[in-house]
Amino acid sequence: MILPDTVKKLTARIKAAKGEISPDLILKNGLVADLFSGEIVRTDVAIFDGIIVGLGEYDGPHLVDASKYHVAPGFMDGHFHIESSMLSPRELARAVLPHGTTAIVADPHEIANVLGTRGLRYILEETEGLPLDFYLMAPSCVPATHLETSGACLETEDLEGFKQEKRVLGLAEMMNFPGVTFCDPGVLDKIAAFCDRIKDGHAPLLSGKALNAYISAGIRSDHECTGLAEAREKLHKGMQIMIREGTQAKNLSALLPLVNTMTLRQCSLVTDDLHPHDIMRHGHLDAVMSLAIAQGLDPLWAIAMVTINTARYFGFRDYGAVAPGYRADLVLLSSLNPVRVEAVFKDGRQVVDHGKLIAHIPASVLPADVTSMHVKPYGKSAFVIPASGRRVRVIDLIPDQILTGAAILEASVRDGQVIQDTKRDILKIAVIERHRGTGNISLGLVRGFQLKKGALATSVAHDSHNIICVGCSDADMYAAAREVEAMKGGLAIACGGEITARLALPIAGLMSDRPLAEIGRGWESIRHEAQQLGCQLREPFMHLSFLALPVIPELKMTDRGLVDVNKFDFVPLFVD
Numbered sequence: 001m002i003l004p005d006t007v008k009k010l011t012a013r014i015k016a017a018k019g020e021i022s023p024d025l026i027l028k029n030g031l032v033a034d035l036f037s038g039e040i041v042r043t044d045v046a047i048f049d050g051i052i053v054g055l056g057e058y059d060g061p062h063l064v065d066a067s068k069y070h071v072a073p074g075f076m077d078g079h080f081h082i083e084s085s086m087l088s089p090r091e092l093a094r095a096v097l098p099h100g101t102t103a104i105v106a107d108p109h110e111i112a113n114v115l116g117t118r119g120l121r122y123i124l125e126e127t128e129g130l131p132l133d134f135y136l137m138a139p140s141c142v143p144a145t146h147l148e149t150s151g152a153c154l155e156t157e158d159l160e161g162f163k164q165e166k167r168v169l170g171l172a173e174m175m176n177f178p179g180v181t182f183c184d185p186g187v188l189d190k191i192a193a194f195c196d197r198i199k200d201g202h203a204p205l206l207s208g209k210a211l212n213a214y215i216s217a218g219i220r221s222d223h224e225c226t227g228l229a230e231a232r233e234k235l236h237k238g239m240q241i242m243i244r245e246g247t248q249a250k251n252l253s254a255l256l257p258l259v260n261t262m263t264l265r266q267c268s269l270v271t272d273d274l275h276p277h278d279i280m281r282h283g284h285l286d287a288v289m290s291l292a293i294a295q296g297l298d299p300l301w302a303i304a305m306v307t308i309n310t311a312r313y314f315g316f317r318d319y320g321a322v323a324p325g326y327r328a329d330l331v332l333l334s335s336l337n338p339v340r341v342e343a344v345f346k347d348g349r350q351v352v353d354h355g356k357l358i359a360h361i362p363a364s365v366l367p368a369d370v371t372s373m374h375v376k377p378y379g380k381s382a383f384v385i386p387a388s389g390r391r392v393r394v395i396d397l398i399p400d401q402i403l404t405g406a407a408i409l410e411a412s413v414r415d416g417q418v419i420q421d422t423k424r425d426i427l428k429i430a431v432i433e434r435h436r437g438t439g440n441i442s443l444g445l446v447r448g449f450q451l452k453k454g455a456l457a458t459s460v461a462h463d464s465h466n467i468i469c470v471g472c473s474d475a476d477m478y479a480a481a482r483e484v485e486a487m488k489g490g491l492a493i494a495c496g497g498e499i500t501a502r503l504a505l506p507i508a509g510l511m512s513d514r515p516l517a518e519i520g521r522g523w524e525s526i527r528h529e530a531q532q533l534g535c536q537l538r539e540p541f542m543h544l545s546f547l548a549l550p551v552i553p554e555l556k557m558t559d560r561g562l563v564d565v566n567k568f569d570f571v572p573l574f575v576d
Helices: 004-018 089-099 109-115 117-126 156-160 177-181 185-193 208-216 228-236 252-258 276-281 285-294 299-304 308-313 474-486 516-532 540-546
Strands: 025-034 039-048 051-056 063-065 070-073 075-080 101-106 133-138 168-174 198-201 240-244 267-270 330-336 339-346 349-353 391-397 404-410 426-432 441-447 455-458 467-471 490-495 498-504 555-558 561-564
Touching (some): 004 039, 004 051, 025 330, 075 285, 075 308, 089 285, 089 349, 109 117, 117 133, 168 185, 228 240, 228 252, 240 252, 252 285, 285 339, 391 555, 404 441, 426 555, 441 555, 441 561, 455 474, 455 540, 467 540, 474 490, 474 498, 490 516, 516 540
Parallel strands (some): 025 063, 075 101, 101 133, 168 198, 240 267
Antiparallel strands (some): 025 039, 039 051, 070 330, 339 349, 391 404, 426 467, 455 467, 455 490, 490 498
16 A cells, blocks of 8 residues: 555655755765766765755755765664674764764674573664664574573574564574584574575685585675685675674785775675774774775775675665665765765764764663673682693684684693693683573683783673683682672773772673763773783783684683584593
């Protein structure tokens, strides 16, 4: 049934396009980024009822002089974890709108692993009605694997209940790629339930026939490529390559040679995980675009990779271009190299002026049911590793990557116990289950943190987000982990048995309802304190959080034990 109001709106829109009635707004004489022809065209942009109705010469009572600016579509991040920003969705919207971001496709599997469907409902409710479009992908792997204890388990029927939500687009990154290739019934049930929707991928280093099998299940994207050959193979086989440049995983420089005139439409720029200080200091997609352009990428190509390419992948036909019939989500850029955002329009209404947010966004509310901390009591002795051999498996950090290596080294032993060895940069690592009070505490060793004293602990530990800590002494590990528990989640540093820095994250132990400036400063303060203890890693807590992710090779640690990701199974700490 055709609604009279719809016909009435269409009639008015057509008349505005023809110039018979005045548009609501005209961006006058701007340099429009034409992503269809690859040209920059000086023209007016006429907007009516939130839609671009025309390019050409228009007049009306409401004009914005765009003659000094490039006019581009609003930016869309096609793969982003809200939780990684440590900001509530409303605070995140405040933070990224001034950087030109008008749409985000989020995978809320972090909060889902803690709170299940309650976490998904929180994200949907918190993002409703904002001047930034939040779209969600239904988390496919909660828990990510059988190798860890999460706070929830989302089965196919749980996910199907979200398909009716207009802002849920499809099935989020299928991290359990072994489950796909080995035809795990539970995994295939979820894929089948979303057979009519887009399905995102997550398949680091997968290749050959195993990759063929993974893609044949209907999975159409990958954001985990770290090398050019890997990305080329996945692109050749039809995947949308989401080139990632986030806080921890930085793949842009390695993958940028993939982009040429033929492959451009198959490539997007995304951030995946972006921490608050990066947003505060550098921005969002505008910073990624600037980096790509500085390395030789055509500015129009960079714009396409955060607008129309991403929109088309997700099936949007009215996003991502400055053209008649497209939504009036637009940015005015005072510079293309680097990208500088001057103004932002959302649905034809100005929300950013001279780089400052002018739209009203309601304050975040901290509901009582979004905290989660249920740790079975334990003592300092929980961090003791009895020596039952001489040779041990050690997790090897790889700077600026979430991949890890694996080493077999001689253990340092004293009084029948394995101890930390700061001279060799070998520290203890512990994962403490925090959702179900199981009492699970697994212990291992890691090399690469360079701490000389003290301990770091956090409840941000992908993907199940148990408490993870690393340290030079058992006493400091205990103090830091207990502080995280007391804060109902967050980050803590201990030295000499005292807490020297902390950052509370009470929303599921992942996010805060506080503003970006406060969280960003807190993050920088805690990073600085880690450096004072000898850690020279650029992002020590980011490295720590990914050491619990058993779907990224090679050696990881969960609350249930040490995981050889290549074998997708537990391995003992002691080799002999």
